[in-house]
Amino acid sequence: MDCFKKSSVTEIISSINQAGSQLPANTPKKNNQVYIEVYEQDTKQYSKDFQRSIDTNIISVSKPLLTTNGSISDPNNSPKQLVSQDIIIKHENNRIKELLSRIEDYKQIVGRYKKTIQAMHKTNLEIEDEVKKHVEKIVNHNMEISKLKFTTKEAQDKMKEIELSKIELLQRINILNISIEGKDKRIIDLHVNSSKLDELLEDKTNLAKNLQEQIDSTNDIFLKLQTSVNDIKKLYGEKCEECIDLNNKLTHSTFSNQGLKTNFDMLQGKYNEIEKQLENKSNKIIDLNLMIKDLTFNTDKETNMSKKIYDELKIDMDNKLNEKNIEIEELKKMFPE
Incomplete structure (x- = not known):
């Protein structure tokens, strides 16, 4: 131990x-x-x-x-x-x-x-x-x-921008909704006006039919006037030939004053008759022109054509009359009374 x-x-x-x-x-x-x-x-x-x-x-x-x-x-x-x-x-x-x-x-x-x-x-x-x-x-x-x-x-900034854009879009949508309501009202008004326009269209259609009938009758009158004008042109041509023959005779031979005066009186009378005829035709043409002016837009084309022909005829007749007046004045100078 x-x-x-x-x-x-x-x-x-x-x-x-x-x-x-x-x-x-x-x-x-x-x-x-x-x-x-x-x-x-x-x-x-x-x-x-x-x-x-x-x-x-x-x-x-x-x-x-x-x-x-x-x-x-x-x-x-x-x-x-x-x-x-x-x-x-x-x-x-x-x-x-x-x-x-x-x-x-x-x-x-x-x-x-x-x-x-x-x-x-x-x-x-x-x-x-x-x-x-x-x-x-x-x-x-x-x-x-x-x-x-x-x-x-x-992202938060973008979200804020998106929120602002959403607000703007909502405002625009409200404006568009208001404009759509206004357009709906306008559409209703247009439907009402459309029914009225349909009635007016029927009236205008009936009026156009009546005007077409008047145009047809006017065309017939115009054809008759065309024939009369052609006759006047033909008569005028004959008178011109007579004047030419008369002028030829005056250049190659002498006539007595009495004979010339008689011929002149005859020509003057014929001229007066032609002038009266032209005056009557002119009055008819004026009446035709007034009828043409009363036509609607459906007859504008035919009216313009008629007016154009009338103007051409009138210009032609005026030119011929002026030439004839010049010849008469020359004859008056050559053979004074």
Whole structure:
């Protein structure tokens, strides 16, 4: 028992305490927190109990109180039952063996906990790497969020513009609806006016039929006048031939003043008759012109043609009359009364 010193027991206890204090400062206790705390409490409590038991046993063995008959007495000299020294030593040796066995068990537990702590430390490094990766992701996400904030502001501006354009479109739609209502009213009015116009169209159609009948009758009158004008032209041509013959006779022979006067009177009478005929024809043409002017737009073409023919005839007749008047004036100069 002398070889079992207090210093060796103290080393065993310190190794147990050291094993319990080998957790790193930054080791997370998230997954194994309960086991580690139980282990620490158990280790500390066992160390205290073991220290107290060893101290007590060493003191009782190293400092026995011997009686006169060689037996060990109580340290406080209390009257107790005496026990032989061999039994005490045997008992203490058994207790020491038990304690050593328990120490070996605790060493194995400490070894397992060391492995667990190393694994936890390795896990802690992996967690730190993952945390760094997550921090990088968070930084990237923050950058994306800042970009999204900028694009969100642009989107908000565009939304404001869209809202303003919506308001303008609604105003325009209201204006269009008002104009559509006005147009609907106008369409109704147009339908009413269309019915009235249909009635007027029927009246105008009937009037056009009547005018067409008048135009047909006017065309007949115009044909008759055309025939009369042709007759006048023919008579005028004959008179011109007579005048030519007369002029030829005057150039080649002389006539007496009485004969010339008689011829002149005859020509004057014929001229007066022709003039009266022309006057009558002119009056008829004037009446025809008045009838033509009363016609509507449907007879404008025929009226223009009639007027054109009339103007041509009138110009032709005026020219012929002027020529005839000139010839008569020349005859008057040649044969004064």
